[in-house]
Amino acid sequence: xxxxxxxxxxxxxxKEKDHKIVASAPMVVKDDPTLMFTNAGMNQFKxxxxxxxxxxxxxxxxxxxxxxxxxxxxxxxxxxxxTYHHTMFEMLGNWSFGDYFKKEAIExxxxxxxxxxxxxxxxxxxxxxxxxxxxxxxxxxTEALNxxxxxxxxxxxxxxxxxxxxxxxxxxGPCGPCSEIHVDIRSAAEKAxxxxxxxxxxxxPQVVEIWNLxxxxxxxxANGQLESLPAKHVDTGMGFERLCMVMQNVQSxxxxxxxxxxxxxxxxxxxxxxxxxxxIDIAIRVIADHIRAVSFSIADGQLPSNTGAGYVIRRILRRxxxxxxxxxDTKEPxxxxxxxxxxxxxxxxxxxxxxxxxxxxNVIKEEEHSFxxxxxxxLVLLDTIISNANSKEIDGRKxxxxxxxxxxxxDLTALILNERGLSLDEKGFDVAMQEQKKRSRSASEISKEDxxxxxxxxxxxxxxxxxxxxxxxxxxxRKVTSKKDGEQYQLVFNLTPFYAEGGGQVGDKGYLEQSxxxxxxxLDTKRENNEIIHFTKDLPANRTEVYKAVVDExxxxxxxxxxxxxxxxxxxxxEVLGTHVEQKGSAVHSKYLRFDFSHFSKVSSDELREVENYxxxxxxxxxxxxxxxxxxxxxxxxxxxxxxxxxxxxxxxRTIRFGQSIELCGGTHVKSTGDIWHFKIKSEGAVASGIRxxxxxxxxxxxxxxxxxxxxxSQVKDILNNAKDPVKAVTALQEENAKxxxxxxxxxxxxxxxxxxxxxxxxxxxxxxxxxxxxVDLDASGIKDLSFEMGSNKxxxxxxxxxxxDGKALLSCYISKELVxxxxxxxxxxxxxxxxxxxxxxxxxxxxxxxxxxxxxxxxEAVEKAQGYLV
Numbered sequence: 001x002x003x004x005x006x007x008x009x010x011x012x013x014x015k016e017k018d019h020k021i022v023a024s025a026p027m028v029v030k031d032d033p034t035l036m037f038t039n040a041g042m043n044q045f046k047x048x049x050x051x052x053x054x055x056x057x058x059x060x061x062x063x064x065x066x067x068x069x070x071x072x073x074x075x076x077x078x079x080x081x082x083t084y085h086h087t088m089f090e091m092l093g094n095w096s097f098g099d100y101f102k103k104e105a106i107e108x109x110x111x112x113x114x115x116x117x118x119x120x121x122x123x124x125x126x127x128x129x130x131x132x133x134x135x136x137x138x139x140x141x142t143e144a145l146n147x148x149x150x151x152x153x154x155x156x157x158x159x160x161x162x163x164x165x166x167x168x169x170x171x172x173g174p175c176g177p178c179s180e181i182h183v184d185i186r187s188a189a190e191k192a193x194x195x196x197x198x199x200x201x202x203x204x205p206q207v208v209e210i211w212n213l214x215x216x217x218x219x220x221x222a223n224g225q226l227e228s229l230p231a232k233h234v235d236t237g238m239g240f241e242r243l244c245m246v247m248q249n250v251q252s253x254x255x256x257x258x259x260x261x262x263x264x265x266x267x268x269x270x271x272x273x274x275x276x277x278x279x280i281d282i283a284i285r286v287i288a289d290h291i292r293a294v295s296f297s298i299a300d301g302q303l304p305s306n307t308g309a310g311y312v313i314r315r316i317l318r319r320x321x322x323x324x325x326x327x328x329d330t331k332e333p334x335x336x337x338x339x340x341x342x343x344x345x346x347x348x349x350x351x352x353x354x355x356x357x358x359x360x361x362n363v364i365k366e367e368e369h370s371f372x373x374x375x376x377x378x379l380v381l382l383d384t385i386i387s388n389a390n391s392k393e394i395d396g397r398k399x400x401x402x403x404x405x406x407x408x409x410x411d412l413t414a415l416i417l418n419e420r421g422l423s424l425d426e427k428g429f430d431v432a433m434q435e436q437k438k439r440s441r442s443a444s445e446i447s448k449e450d451x452x453x454x455x456x457x458x459x460x461x462x463x464x465x466x467x468x469x470x471x472x473x474x475x476x477x478r479k480v481t482s483k484k485d486g487e488q489y490q491l492v493f494n495l496t497p498f499y500a501e502g503g504g505q506v507g508d509k510g511y512l513e514q515s516x517x518x519x520x521x522x523l524d525t526k527r528e529n530n531e532i533i534h535f536t537k538d539l540p541a542n543r544t545e546v547y548k549a550v551v552d553e554x555x556x557x558x559x560x561x562x563x564x565x566x567x568x569x570x571x572x573x574x575e576v577l578g579t580h581v582e583q584k585g586s587a588v589h590s591k592y593l594r595f596d597f598s599h600f601s602k603v604s605s606d607e608l609r610e611v612e613n614y615x616x617x618x619x620x621x622x623x624x625x626x627x628x629x630x631x632x633x634x635x636x637x638x639x640x641x642x643x644x645x646x647x648x649x650x651x652x653x654r655t656i657r658f659g660q661s662i663e664l665c666g667g668t669h670v671k672s673t674g675d676i677w678h679f680k681i682k683s684e685g686a687v688a689s690g691i692r693x694x695x696x697x698x699x700x701x702x703x704x705x706x707x708x709x710x711x712x713x714s715q716v717k718d719i720l721n722n723a724k725d726p727v728k729a730v731t732a733l734q735e736e737n738a739k740x741x742x743x744x745x746x747x748x749x750x751x752x753x754x755x756x757x758x759x760x761x762x763x764x765x766x767x768x769x770x771x772x773x774x775x776v777d778l779d780a781s782g783i784k785d786l787s788f789e790m791g792s793n794k795x796x797x798x799x800x801x802x803x804x805x806d807g808k809a810l811l812s813c814y815i816s817k818e819l820v821x822x823x824x825x826x827x828x829x830x831x832x833x834x835x836x837x838x839x840x841x842x843x844x845x846x847x848x849x850x851x852x853x854x855x856x857x858x859x860x861e862a863v864e865k866a867q868g869y870l871v
Contacts, residue, residue: 037067043169128140165178462499504586627654642663
C-alpha cells in the first residue's frame with residue numbers, strides 16, 4: 001500500500017465505526033500557554049477531556065500533524081541517528097469522549113492491524129500498565145489485561161512501568177494508563193535467535209511501538225496529585241510513518257514512500273549516496289526529516305525567528321543546514337529545493353503545502369543564506385580563539401560564547417578542533433550552558449496552584465460582543481506566581497464581557513465592582529483550554545457574591561478601530577498588490593496595529609499611498625458592520641469569507657463583513673467604519689523572505705500623530721527663520737551641504753595623495769614583509785582609499801592605519817592577498833585583537849578589516865603591538 005492509501009484506510013475504518021473524520025489542527029499552537037506545538041493528537045481535544053466544553057461528536061478520528069522538539073516530549077537529538085524518531089510526524093488517532101472505553105479501543109485496534117492491514121498477529125506484542133508504588137499508588141490495569149487475554153496469547157502480553165505505560169501530556173493535565181502495541185519486523189532467522197518480547201521498549205530499530213491506546217481517566221493537578229476526570233475517554237495515537245514501514249515491508253521509516261522521494265532529491269542535489277556511509281546517511285535522514293517540520297510550520301504560520309516557537313523552528317532548520325554543510329559539503333542554499341518534492345508527495349493530504357509553497361521556499365532559502373554566512377563568520381572567530389589558545393584544549397566558555405552569541409554549532413566546533421589535533425573543554429561548555437539555562441528558567445519560572453472550584457459550570461459564556469458590562473459569578477480561581485509578574489490571580493466567571501486575547505487582538509482590561517463598592521482591576525484576559533481567564537493582582541473579598549464586570553471602554557473602542565482597520569487593510573492590499581497577498585499574522589492593540597502579509601517585493605511609496613487611500617475611502621463610506629454568528633463553516637466560505645492558514649475553525653464560525661470585506665473572525669469590531677476616523681500607515685518593511693509588515697494607527701493615535709507632526713513642522717519653520725516654503729528652504733540647505741561635502745572629500749583625497757608618498761618612505765621590511773603601522777589624520781573613507789592605493793604599489797604589504805575622529809578611535813588593517821594565502825594572516829583577526837586596546841571591535845575580510853572603539857587613548861599601544869604579528 002502507498003502511504004496515501006494507508007492513511008485513507010485508517011480513517012475509513014473508524015468512519016465505519018461511527019467516528020467523525022476531523023481535520024488536523026495546526027501544528028503551531030496559538031491559544032494554549034502550556035504548549036508551543038501540537039505534540040500529540042489529543043492536544044486539540046484537551047478541553048473535552050477536562051470537561052470544559054461539550055464535544056459535538058463523541059467519536060472522532062483524524063491524522064494529526066505533530067511536532068516533538070520541546071518540553072517533555074523532545075525527540076530532536078535522536079532524529080537522524082536512528083531510523084524511527086522524527087521531529088514532525090503524523091499521528092493517526094481515534095477518540096472517544098465519554099463514549100466507549102477500553103474494550104472497544106482494544107478490539108478495534110487489533111481488528112485494524114490484523115484484519116485490515118493483514119499484519120502477522122504473531123509479530124505483535126502488547127503492553128499493559130503494571131501499576132505503581134510511588135505517591136500515586138496506582139493499581140495494575142487488570143481490565144486491559146483481561147481484554148488482551150481474550151485476543152492474544154499471554155506470551156505476547158508484557159507489563160510496562162509508569163514511564164512506558166502511563167501517558168501524561170506534561171506536568172499537568174489529562175492522563176491515564178495505556179496499552180502499547182509493538183511490532184517485530186525482523187527476519188524469521190533473527191526472531192528465532194532472540195525473542196521479540198525481550199526487545200520491546202529497548203530502542204531496537206525493528207521492534208518498535210506502533211500504536212498507543214491511552215485510557216484517559218485522570219487529571220494531573222498542579223500539586224502533583226491525580227484526580228478523576230468527569231468522564232472516561234479514549235485517546236489513541238499510531239505513528240503513521242511506522243505503520244507505513246510495516247505495511248511496505250521495509251526496515252526503516254526512511255525507506256517508505258513518505259521519505260524516499262525527498263531522499264532521492266537530496267542525493268541528486270548534493271551528489272551523495274544514501275545507504276553507503278553512516279555519517280552521510282545520518283545527515284540525509286536529518287535533512288529529509290527537518291524539511292518536513294520546517295515546511296509544515298511555515299505553512300501553519302510560524303516563521304523562523306529568535307524567540308519562542310520561531311526559535312525552535314530556526315533551530316531545526318539550522319540543524320539540517322549544518323549537517324549538510326559538514327557531511328554533504330553543501331556551501332550554498334539547497335534545502336528550499338526540496339519543498340517541491342514534499343508538496344508533490346504530501347500536498348494532496350495537506351493542501352496548505354501547495355498553496356504556501358512559494359512562501360515556504362523563499363523563507364527557507366533566506367534562512368539558509370543567513371546561516372551559511374553565520375557559519376563563515378564563526379569559522380573566522382574560531383580561528384581567533386584557536387590562535388589565542390594557550391593549550392591544546394580550547395576553553396569551553398569561549399566555545400559556548402561562539403555558540404550562544406553567534407549561533408555556531410558546538411558539534412561543528414568539536415569536529416574542527418579534532419581535525420586540527422585539538423580538543424574541547426566539554427565540561428566548561430556544559431557548565432556555561434547550564435548556567436544560561438538556569439538564568440532562563442528563573443526568569444520565566446511560573447508556579448500555579450490548583451484551581452479552587454466554587455461552581456460547577458462547564459460553559460463560560462462570552463457576552464462582550466453586545467455589552468461592556470455584566471453581572472458575573474466566580475466559578476473558580478487560582479494563584480499564579482512568576483518572577484516577571486510576581487503574584488497574580490486567575491479568575492474564571494460563569495459569563496464575561498471581557499474579550500480574551502486571540503486572533504491577534506489583545507485581551508481586555510477593566511475592573512470588577514464588589515457590593516461594598518471596592519474594585520478589583522482586571523489586568524489582562526486570555527484563553528486556556530477554552531476557558532476565559534481574567535488576570536488580577538487581588539482576589540475579591542467575598543468570592544460568592546455577584547460582581548459587576550466592567551470592560552475599559554476607551555481601550556476596547558480603540559482596539560476595535562484597529563481590528564476593523566486590519567480587515568480593510570487586508571482587502572486593500574489584495575486590491576492594490578494582487579490576490580496572492582495573504583495575512584500571515586497580526587497584532588491589534590489599542591494604540592497601534594501590525595499586519596504581516598505575503599508579498600515578494602518592497603511595497604512602493606505610491607502603492608502604500610494607494611492602500612492608505614483605499615482604506616480611508618472605506619472609512620469615509622461609513623460601512624456598517626454585518627455580523628454572522630454560528631454560521632456553518634462551508635456556508636461562510638461559499639459567501640466569500642477568507643479563512644487564514646494556521647487557524648483552527650469549528651463547524652460553526654463568525655463572519656465579519658464591511659462592504660466587500662468579509663472574513664472569519666472572533667474579535668471585536670466597530671459598529672461602522674466611520675468610528676475608525678482615519679487610517680495612517682507608519683512603516684512598511686520585511687519580516688522574512690516573502691513576508692512584509694505594515695504598522696499603522698487609527699482614531700486617537702492618528703490625531704496625536706498629526707498634532708505632533710504639526711508641532712515639529714512649526715519648530716522647523718522657526719529654525720528656518722519662518723521660511724514661507726520650508727521644503728524649498730531645506731532642499732537648498734541639502735544642496736549647499738552636498739556641495740561643501742564634495743569639496744571636503746576632494747581636499748581629503750589631495751591630503752591622502754600627499755600623505756601616500758611620505759608613508760611609502762616610512763615602510764620597513766620585517767621577515768621579508770613590507771610593514772607600516774601609523775596614526776594618520778584621515779576619516780574612514782580616506783584611510784580605505786589610501787590603504788588600497790598603497791597596496792597597489794606593494795605586493796607584500798602589512799599596513800595598519802589608525803585615526804581619531806569625533807572622540808572615537810579607528811583601526812584599519814590591510815594585508816596583501818598574497819600574504820593572506822601564504823602566511824595565513826587575517827586582517828579580521830588583527831583588528832579584533834588590537835581592537836581591545838581601543839575598547840572596541842570590528843570585522844571585514846581577511847585582506848581588509850576595520851575596528852571602531854571608544855578609547856582613542858589606546859591607539860598608540862595598538863599601533864605598537866601591530867609589529868608583533870610579523871615576529
